[in-house]
Amino acid sequence: MGEKPGRPVSAHLDPALTEAAKAAVAMGLADSVSALTGEALYRELRALALGAALDEYDEQYPEDRPSVAEIAHRLAVVRRRPVAERPELMTVLESMAEVLSQDVHPEDLLFATEGHLALQDRTVA
């Protein structure tokens, strides 16, 4: 369970997070706190790089850029949310995005839409 050689860096981590990482190492779930931190950082950087590449792509081909409502719709499908089965979901997501913002995070848009649909169902009932 030793730390691999590498360049020491200073990072301010939440103490609770550090303790959790140490516990994960003690339980044999990770090789070391450094490995765990490095892997998490690597994943974050990969996601940022992909986001930047897609931003460039959006600038090159703005006409086919998916809307936040379309991304939120895919989120509902991949997470198998019950609302994914509703035929009106896309329309409601688009309306909610108009009200909130086109820059809202798809997860927030989906949560808001689920809440709106639940309220609508109660009102109808």
Next chain:
Amino acid sequence: MTRRKKRQDSVPAHVVLDNEALWQVAGRLSRSLRAELRLAALTTGQVVLPASVMVECIHDRAAPAAARANQILRDAGTDALTEARAAEAVALRVRSGETGSVVDAHVAAAALAVVRRFGGTATVATSDPADITRLLDCAGDGAARGATGVLAL
């Protein structure tokens, strides 16, 4: 443009690329695949390119023709066809009555593996959703199967 910030509490939505998806990445992305890749970026999901897909598409990352693909895939993870992965792919093919090709089986096994390793969900972006779904349905691991799906291209 305003860049949408990632949320820290997102459940990762991984994307596994089949042949058609890799062709699109190398040429022109469809709207649906763009949405799926954006979802991966926003949730710290992995983009996984199975090594067998690279072989089938004759995808050489060092070739000039791969420049566009490299722009999107520069940080994608390659899923090697290791002995363990091959064993799972074989099991999927056997249980499914030899559905699909070797590449299809590897793609399905890669989707199950990324969910087991990183949690979250995995979507296989494919032009052959029927075979991939059939293979995924034959996963012995119900939890991993429940977290995987397909995006028909």
